[in-house]
Amino acid sequence: MVRLSRREFLQAGAAGAVVLSLGHLSCSDPTSSELPAAPGYSDWRDVYRERWRWDRVVRGTHTNVNCVSSCAWNLYVREGVVWREEQSAPYVASNASLPDWNPRGCQKGASCSDLMLGPTRIQYPMRRVGPRGGGRWKRISWDEALSEIANTTVDVLAARGGEGVLCELGPNVDYGPNTAAAMRFFGQIGAPITDSMAQIGDLAVGGTITLGTPHTDGTSDDWFRSDYLVLWAFNPAVTRIPDAHYVHEARYHGARVVCIAPDYNQSAIHSDFWISPRPGSDAALALAACQVVIEENLYQPDYLCEQTDLPFLVRTDTRRLLRESDVVAGGSDECFALWDEAGDRLYWAPGTAGSDEKTLELPRAVRPALELRREVVLASGQSAPVATAFSLLRERLDRELRPESASTITGISSDLIRRFARDFAGAGSALIISQWGSCKNYHSDLIQRSQILLASLTGNLGRVGGGWRSGAFVALDGMGLVAMQEQLDIAQLGLLMARSFLDKEGVRNQFEHMFVPSTIFHAVHGGLGELAGDAAQGDPALPDGAAPYLQHALQEGHFPIAPAPGEPSPDVLFSFCGNVLRHAPRGERIRDTLFKSARLVVTIDFRMSETGRQSDMILPAAGWYEKIGIKYIASFVPYITLGDRAVAPRGESKPEWELFSNLAEQIGQEATRRGIDEVRSFRGEPRRIANLGARFSDDGRFGPDAQEDVLSFILSVSSASSGVSLEDLRAEGGAIRISSLGPEGGTAGIYSDYETDEPVVPLRDFLEKKRPYPTLSGRQQFYIDHPWFLMLGEELPLHKDPPAGGGRPFTLTGGHTRWSVHAMWRDHALMLRLQRGEPVIFLNEDVARARGIADHDLVRVHNDVDSFEARAKLTGAIHPSQVHVYHAWEPYQFRTGKSHQAVSPSPLKVTQLVGDYGHLHWAYAHYEPNQVPRDTRVDVQKIEAMA
Numbered sequence: 017m018v019r020l021s022r023r024e025f026l027q028a029g030a031a032g033a034v035v036l037s038l039g040h041l042s043c044s045d046p047t048s049s050e051l052p053a054a055p056g057y058s059d060w061r062d063v064y065r066e067r068w069r070w071d072r073v074v075r076g077t078h079t080n081v082n083c084v085s086s087c088a089w090n091l092y093v094r095e096g097v098v099w100r101e102e103q104s105a106p107y108v109a110s111n112a113s114l115p116d117w118n119p120r121g122c123q124k125g126a127s128c129s130d131l132m133l134g135p136t137r138i139q140y141p142m143r144r145v146g147p148r149g150g151g152r153w154k155r156i157s158w159d160e161a162l163s164e165i166a167n168t169t170v171d172v173l174a175a176r177g178g179e180g181v182l183c184e185l186g187p188n189v190d191y192g193p194n195t196a197a198a199m200r201f202f203g204q205i206g207a208p209i210t211d212s213m214a215q216i217g218d219l220a221v222g223g224t225i226t227l228g229t230p231h232t233d234g235t236s237d238d239w240f241r242s243d244y245l246v247l248w249a250f251n252p253a254v255t256r257i258p259d260a261h262y263v264h265e266a267r268y269h270g271a272r273v274v275c276i277a278p279d280y281n282q283s284a285i286h287s288d289f290w291i292s293p294r295p296g297s298d299a300a301l302a303l304a305a306c307q308v309v310i311e312e313n314l315y316q317p318d319y320l321c322e323q324t325d326l327p328f329l330v331r332t333d334t335r336r337l338l339r340e341s342d343v344v345a346g347g348s349d350e351c352f353a354l355w356d357e358a359g360d361r362l363y364w365a366p367g368t369a370g371s372d373e374k375t376l377e378l379p380r381a382v383r384p385a386l387e388l389r390r391e392v393v394l395a396s397g398q399s400a401p402v403a404t405a406f407s408l409l410r411e412r413l414d415r416e417l418r419p420e421s422a423s424t425i426t427g428i429s430s431d432l433i434r435r436f437a438r439d440f441a442g443a444g445s446a447l448i449i450s451q452w453g454s455c456k457n458y459h460s461d462l463i464q465r466s467q468i469l470l471a472s473l474t475g476n477l478g479r480v481g482g483g484w485r486s487g488a489f490v491a492l493d494g495m496g497l498v499a500m501q502e503q504l505d506i507a508q509l510g511l512l513m514a515r516s517f518l519d520k521e522g523v524r525n526q527f528e529h530m531f532v533p534s535t536i537f538h539a540v541h542g543g544l545g546e547l548a549g550d551a552a553q554g555d556p557a558l559p560d561g562a563a564p565y566l567q568h569a570l571q572e573g574h575f576p577i578a579p580a581p582g583e584p585s586p587d588v589l590f591s592f593c594g595n596v597l598r599h600a601p602r603g604e605r606i607r608d609t610l611f612k613s614a615r616l617v618v619t620i621d622f623r624m625s626e627t628g629r630q631s632d633m634i635l636p637a638a639g640w641y642e643k644i645g646i647k648y649i650a651s652f653v654p655y656i657t658l659g660d661r662a663v664a665p666r667g668e669s670k671p672e673w674e675l676f677s678n679l680a681e682q683i684g685q686e687a688t689r690r691g692i693d694e695v696r697s698f699r700g701e702p703r704r705i706a707n708l709g710a711r712f713s714d715d716g717r718f719g720p721d722a723q724e725d726v727l728s729f730i731l732s733v734s735s736a737s738s739g740v741s742l743e744d745l746r747a748e749g750g751a752i753r754i755s756s757l758g759p760e761g762g763t764a765g766i767y768s769d770y771e772t773d774e775p776v777v778p779l780r781d782f783l784e785k786k787r788p789y790p791t792l793s794g795r796q797q798f799y800i801d802h803p804w805f806l807m808l809g810e811e812l813p814l815h816k817d818p819p820a821g822g823g824r825p826f827t828l829t830g831g832h833t834r835w836s837v838h839a840m841w842r843d844h845a846l847m848l849r850l851q852r853g854e855p856v857i858f859l860n861e862d863v864a865r866a867r868g869i870a871d872h873d874l875v876r877v878h879n880d881v882d883s884f885e886a887r888a889k890l891t892g893a894i895h896p897s898q899v900h901v902y903h904a905w906e907p908y909q910f911r912t913g914k915s916h917q918a919v920s921p922s923p924l925k926v927t928q929l930v931g932d933y934g935h936l937h938w939a940y941a942h943y944e945p946n947q948v949p950r951d952t953r954v955d956v957q958k959i960e961a962m963a
């Protein structure tokens with residue numbers, strides 16, 4: 017045996033460690049057989065010192081990941097490798113009365129340098145060998161890959177126009193050149209892009225119904241100013257790690273924090289109250305609290321009379337809102353009536369869609385009745401009974417949702433419901449934060465409408481530290497991103513930027529030529545419609561299910577998908593910034609229909625995903641530290657954050673701007689060679705594809721390597737980054753506060769002035785400037801009198817049980833995990849070491865033991881739809897009725913190749929198929945049936961004991 021002194025051991029160990037690490041990480045010359053010389057350490061401290069030597073430090077963040085947190089990091093680069101990250105701290109508090117955002121980050125971000133080098137990283141273009149999904153691949157050159165894709169794409173564009181090609185867009189977008197590249201490319205060839213917001217179950221349709229915008233939010237430092245914070249289906253300790261400190265600081269500052277979740281989650285631990293309703297019963301809880309607020313006169317009548325439709329008159333004979341056309345011959349269908357108690361007369365409310373007065377402000381002499389039942393004389397001379405929406409609401413709540421009734425639905429004691437209601441109403445400001453996780457139930461819209469009602473009755477919407485928040489973004493065109501996406505010449509940019517985003521048709525027109533509604537597209541072309549429309553899966557009040565309503569909506573053109581129903585599905589599919597076969601409930605159906613019939617499926621990604629596995633070709637995208645990009649979002653942190661290029665792309669991977677530039681060049685050459693000049697876009701507009709490369713680059717201004725120029729251009733034309741340059745970002749810690757919120761509307765439902773020394777509070781314009789809301793009534797609209805809402809009894813918010821799904825004993829629930837944003841980290845060894853290392857379901861330990869299931873047993877979760885297998889993790893923190901699966905495991909990580917998404921029928925909700933009612937119509941990220949990846953009923957059986 018060789019004996020080493022301690023010093024020799026340390027030297028040998030340190031040298032070995034460095035050699036091993038370099039062998040793992042170095043990408044400069046992997047074939048070299050020469051080992052680097054051992055560093056000349058003099059003692060063990062030198063080993064430590066070596067770890068802290070860097071060639072340079074670069075500003076970085078995690079761009080194409082759909083993490084909205086936008087954290088600034090310093091990246092430590094040595095010999096062409098990012099060895100580690102460290103949180104940067106460039107953020108300045110909005111003002112001296114508030115805590116700052118520093119530092120921002122999470123464990124996923126801190127391990128990206130390792131993730132980028134992991135075993136599932138794609139480094140070269142690859143073509144499948146053998147059948148799709150067979151897992152056998154051949155490395156090919158970029159020339160081979162691009163010319164094959166260009167040939168097929170030109171074939172298809174020539175034969176079918178843009179509708180023969182589809183970009184399956186996921187949510188992992190950034191706001192810089194890489195996302196702009198894809199948008200610009202598909203815009204220029206006229207191919208549709210899927211609007212994925214509803215497809216991934218992130219569309220807050222209850223926000224659209226009530227406020228006219230699904231996306232409304234402010235900055236997280238406003239949480240600090242709240243007196244009563246309600247984390248409702250929101251688990252910031254896990255899903256908003258960089259911002260969770262504002263909850264704790266608010267509590268330290270005197271706020272009470274309430275966590276409403278069936279499970280005792282990581283945020284409940286830090287709350288004053290944990291309220292644990294049965295899964296899916298949240299609307300009953302919220303409405304019972306509303307009943308208490310109304311019964312005990314804790315509501316704000318003046319606020320309600322001005323800001324909401326609750327004083328509007330409803331005809332109780334038809335259940336329709338009383339319209340001017342009912343009372344005045346030739347009157348408007350979009351003017352609605354108040355009863356003026358002062359003048360004892362009907363008064364046509366200002367600010368409605370049909371009113372010429374664009375204000376919510378009422379004349380001083382007008383005193384609207386909030387509670388009323390009476391008769392009014394119609395244009396026909398007959399009289400009709402009317403009541404205010406508020407009276408109908410009060411009567412319904414008194415009848416159906418007193419705390420005692422809600423207690424039997426929710427499992428929450430009536431005393432606690434009353435206390436919650438009184439505390440909420442009695443707080444100086446009360447804020448419900450209920451974000452994307454709250455969109456994934458069948459009746460999410462009812463839950464959100466009920467939450468907003470509670471915030472509104474108590475006068476909190478539009479107020480500092482109060483209201484209801486669902487998550488918002490800076491408007492896309494405000495970032496110059498849309499300018500780069502557009503197929504228009506960049507010279508026309510000025511015209512584009514001048515378009516009003518407030519105009520409904522403007523919103524539709526702006527994006528209709530680029531996007532198709534994704535849930536509906538997959539219902540029609542992805543094999544999901546049959547089950548989603550099945551009567552057995554949806555609202556039991558619909559004997560024929562949602563299918564006839566989907567048919568009607570399609571026939572009326574409410575969801576303008578392309579190709580149209582009945583036409584062949586696209587021949588060429590691109591998957592970009594997403595992983596549709598993982599994130600779609602029953603993604604295997606999309607695989608067996610849309611993917612199966614396609615001639616060519618191309619995935620662009622930095623790692624192997626489920627969708628990549630089922631593709632014909634994979635093009636390797638550069639990792640986040642290997643390309644330049646930016647992120648910004650007004651929710652949480654109002655900063656532009658730079659993700660600079662720290663190292664060269666690994667292997668032969670390429671930044672997307674370069675990749676799409678080259679593909680555009682190939683397509684342009686191929687089209688020119690074949691003499692094809694112009695094709696039709698999927699909306700029938702002309703698109704010139706000859707010499708596409710020149711159009712893509714704007715005649716060479718933005719060539720394949722001009723990513724910094726593209727980013728500088730985006731910064732220069734975006735109002736949010738006005739006056740900010742790339743050099744500024746580099747010099748100032750990688751993040752600079754935005755200068756404006758950009759144009760409003762779309763994904764930016766903020767509607768407030770912006771001040772750089774104040775937190776962002778959404779919806780202030782409606783309260784402070786008396787601007788009408790972008791709804792039919794011009795107000796927070798709680799009463800929807802569309803026939804389908806009336807048919808289902810959903811004209812006002814109410815509680816409905818989730819669809820039964822076969823009478824199984826458990827409800828499938830989910831949430832984001834602490835160890836992965838989406839699928840990217842799901843197979844990351846460092847993160848897997850912090851969990852069980854494979855997919856697990858969480859079960860209540862008492863319930864599991866009663867069924868003979870022990871911790872880590874293999875179980876089968878099943879219902880009428882399908883089944884999947886996973887290990888059981890037993891915990892007392894889970895509600896007895898829950899089967900809880902954390903987000904984003906890839907199907908291939910499960911033993912049978914089927915994930916928990918396989919058991920979700922994801923029924924279409926009929927009220928979300930409405931497309932012809934004021935503000936309820938499809939537009940990009942506005943209104944469409946959400947996919948419902950949770951909320952189905954399941955049963956659990958043990959398969960085998962823990963090995």
Ligand code: SF4
Pocket residue numbers: 077078081083084085086087120121122123124125126257258837
């Ligand atoms: Fe921040 Fe998101 Fe990166 Fe984590 S993954 S460090 S939260 S940007």
